[in-house]
Amino acid sequence: xxxxxxxxxxxxxxxxxxxxxxxxxxxxxxxxxxxxxxxxxxxxxxxxxxxxxxxxxxxxxxxxxxxxxxxxxxxxxxxxxxxxxxxxxxxxxxxxxxxxxxxxxxxxxxxxxxxxxxxxxxxxxxxxxxxxxxxxxxxxxxxxxxxxxxxxxxxxxxxxxxxxxxxxxxxxxxxxxxxxxxxxxxxxxxxxxxxxxxxxxxxxxxxxxxxxxxxxxxxxxxxxxxxxxxxxxxxxxxxxxxxxxxxxxxxxxxxxxxxxxxxxxxxxxxxxxxxxxxxxxxxxxxxxxxxxxxxxxxxxxxxxxxxxxxxxxxxxxxxxxxxxxxxxxx
Numbered sequence: 551x552x553x554x555x556x557x558x559x560x561x562x563x564x565x566x567x568x569x570x571x572x573x574x575x576x577x578x579x580x581x582x583x584x585x586x587x588x589x590x591x592x593x594x595x596x597x598x599x600x601x602x603x604x605x606x607x608x609x610x611x612x613x614x615x616x617x618x619x620x621x622x623x624x625x626x627x628x629x630x631x632x633x634x635x636x637x638x639x640x641x642x643x644x645x646x647x648x649x650x651x652x653x654x655x656x657x658x659x660x661x662x663x664x665x666x667x668x669x670x671x672x673x674x675x676x677x678x679x680x681x682x683x684x685x686x687x688x689x690x691x692x693x694x695x696x697x698x699x700x701x702x703x704x705x706x707x708x709x710x711x712x713x714x715x716x717x718x719x720x721x722x723x724x725x726x727x728x729x730x731x732x733x734x735x736x737x738x739x740x741x742x743x744x745x746x747x748x749x750x751x752x753x754x755x756x757x758x759x760x761x762x763x764x765x766x767x768x769x770x771x772x773x774x775x776x777x778x779x780x781x782x783x784x785x786x787x788x789x790x791x792x793x794x795x796x797x798x799x800x801x802x803x804x805x806x807x808x809x810x811x812x813x814x815x816x817x818x819x820x821x822x823x824x825x826x827x828x829x830x831x832x833x834x835x836x837x838x839x840x841x842x843x844x845x846x847x848x849x850x851x852x853x854x855x856x857x858x859x860x861x862x863x864x865x866x867x868x869x870x871x872x873x874x875x876x877x878x879x880x
Contacts, residue, residue, distance in 0.1 A: 553660050553834070555848070555867045557857065559669035563610070568617040571684050574664060575624070578683065581662070582627050584634060593622055596629035599712070603738045604720045610672055614685060630686060630716035632741055635708050636662075638688075639790045639831040640701035641822045642747050643773040643799045645813045650753040652839040654689055654699040655817050656680065657790070659830035660871055667848060667855075669862040676859050677722045678846065680837060686715025687722065689837050691846055693859050694726035695751025697839035703743030704777035704786055709762025711739030714746065717760075721748070728754040736766045745774035751842040773799040790831060795821055814838055818851050827872040834871070 560566040582590065591599070600608050611628055618624040627633075639657025644650070666681040679690020689699035698718050717738050725731045731748045735758040742762060749755035757771040759778040767779065776792035777783075787793060798821050802813065816822060817836045824833045836849040844859040850869055857863070 551660065551871055553663075553665050553869045553871055555665045555667065555855075555869055557667040557669070557855075557863070557865045559862045559864050561671040563613045563617055563672065567614065567684070570664075570666065571614075571618050571624075574684060575618070577662075578627065579623065581634060582623070587623065589634075590626060591629070591632040593626050596626050596631040599631045600629055603712070604716070606673070606724050607716075607720055610685075610723075627683070628685065630683060630713040632710055633713045635742055637786070638702045639776060639824055639826075639833075641773075641775050641795050641799065641817065642699045642701055643803070643813075644747065644749055644755050645810055646772070646803050646807050647810055647813075648753075649810075650697070650749045650751060650755070650841050651810055651813075652689075652697045652699055652747065652749050652841070653814050653817050654701075654747075654837050655822055655824070655833045656688055656835055656837070657824045657826070657831045657833050660827065660832065660834055662830070663834055665834075667857065669857075669859070673723060675723050677719070678857060678859050678862060679718070679722070680835070680848075682715040683713065685719060686713060687718045688715055689839070690718060690722050691839050691841055691844075691859065692722040692726075693844065695841040695844070696722060696725055696727065696731065696748065697750075697841040697846075698722060698731065698746060698748045699837070699839075700747075701745045701774045702776050703745050703759060703761065704781065704783050704792060705743035705761060706783055707761070707763050708742055709739070711741040711762050714740050714742070714744040714760065718746065726750070727752075728756055732756055732758070732768055735760060736768065743778065745776075745778060747771075747774050749839075749841060753842075772803055775799070789829070790824075791821060798822065814849070818849060823851075825872065832871060835869075
């Protein structure tokens, strides 16, 4: 199938973002409602949680909700508070060389994915990253030289908390260093288990094991796949080969430091690169972040698309992936 990728830049929330929202909202709305609206947090519960944990985002949420049409459902969805559960694969690692480089694969269903690289300057902070839910991010970087990425943590427990893409947005909107990001990741609750890797322009890094039912564990792990300190969901671990992918990455870190390009190239080949597109876990893209340079790239086996946070160029690309049949909400 062909996936249309868009690189979109809009300094403040406006007509471009509104156009993206209205194009994607019908599918997201079906997904959000799949167990009925009463299964989701109310508007007041959502706003209360935002004000408590991410107060800096409340004005942005209000702006975006207005652009989305001001409906109750849109505002609740955009809060990312207690959304439906969703699973992904993913691998990420920090190059062991002297310069900070974060590389990640995003393994997910192509028909349930924004396929948007979003560049914003909301509230005076430049951020660019891969969109999820129209303002959340699955990975990204800001103009302070802070980069962040997520992988699913391999646990079935769902609790009260935020969808992690909004937590990544919050980190990039409000933090400049890994130490500042750590405080956010410890404090803000997530509705499912995720591994969040952070690196700043001075190459200080961490991986946070976040969960809804236990405190966030901060580690100095330079790699993350789809489990945390140990495997807790065996069937998912086998299906995604999380242990094998982690072992492969760890071996690359413990041997001699290989050239940056060779390290990146490993993400575009098995076992890190997944071809399980028919099961919704194919590798949709590889992202490379160089926070000390303000640069990032989207990569595929036959394409490279570079960006700079201060010289961002809007464009569109068509990427070919194997046919898949699933849709969000199916």
